[in-house]
């Protein structure tokens with residue numbers, strides 16, 4: 582009802598702010614757009630669920646996230662996909678994996694410090710009650 586819509590609107594405002602802050606961070610530039618499946622021809626065979634920050638922003642605007650947990654699932658996909666597709670010892674793989682780990686650690690720290698636990702609990706209860 583109206584209260585639920587107000588809760589979801591506040592969640593979307595928060596998640597957009599977090600996503601925009603991540604997208605502005607130079608370390609995370611490689612994660613801001615989908616991997617080009619024409620440039621990287623085996624990517625879709627290796628990575629079953631591609632994800633990136635532009636897609637996350639689009640999902641926020643299409644009301645695909647009712648809780649911060651669902652948002653974190655997708656940002657964690659960006660990190661996991663990167664580790665799976667870039668596993669080698671060479672410096673470029675190591676650099677992009679380090680950046681992927683920084684992305685994961687940063688978003689979890691932001692959520693821990695900036696999202697009220699009771700607000701997330703309300704989001705989870707609205708979802709469960711639905």
Ligand SMILES: O=C(C1CCC1)N1C[C@@H]2C[C@H]3C[C@@H](O)[C@@H](O)[C@]2(C1)O3
Pocket residue numbers: 611612616620621624662663666667677
């Ligand atoms: O995994 C990724 C992105 C980095 C985080 C997401 N890619 C797969 C390719 C391997 C590596 C080097 C280039 O071939 C470039 O195309 C990609 C893009 O980086």
